[in-house]
Amino acid sequence: QKEVEQDPGPLSVPEGAIVSLNCTYSNSAFQYFMWYRQYSRKGPELLMYTYSSGNKEDGRFTAQVDKSSKYISLFIRDSQPSDSATYLCAMGAGRRALTFGSGTRLQVQP
């Protein structure tokens, strides 16, 4: 079983919808939680990072971490067609390497 699980999708939503993307993990040592966006054939782009449990908001994006449930989420408000991409969660535990989920492909229909 992978340390980080992420539904591959695709997740298809209409423009303007609220999108919820999620990851679960098994390693309780993870303390840092990141979300990356990756367009086709491009490198991942860092969207947000959070430390430990709680919420963090940045514009249309909100990241939530629930360490007790080993569950993290990314919410995208007022989704746009330009948000169509693969969203990767990543986690770190004080080591230098990040552990990534396999990504969820999001399609926002105009």
Place this chain on the structure above:
Amino acid sequence: DTGVSQDPRHKITKRGQNVTFRCDPISEHNRLYWYRQTLGQGPEFLTYFQNEAQLEKSRLLSDRFSAERPKGSFSTLEIQRTEQGDSAMYLCASSLSRFYEQYFGPGTRLTVT
């Protein structure tokens, strides 16, 4: 452009050949990472440098793989005797002191025929 750059962007090689990729991190970033990503998967960690010192290597990094960062700036990743299973996107990332704030380059897509 002050982001992470990688060269070449695409490489097609025949099985058994050696290939070398280059990564130029964001200037003043002292930490540099190599990852490998296959289709439908997230990036998998290969190795990490702090300045010129290689501090961590994944079990994924077989004896055919070697990485260097001779002057603590750019880095190279060499694959010897390539195999078809080496076909993947090779990603480089860099960071300052906060290891969780890694910035990725566009990647080098390797195809082994």
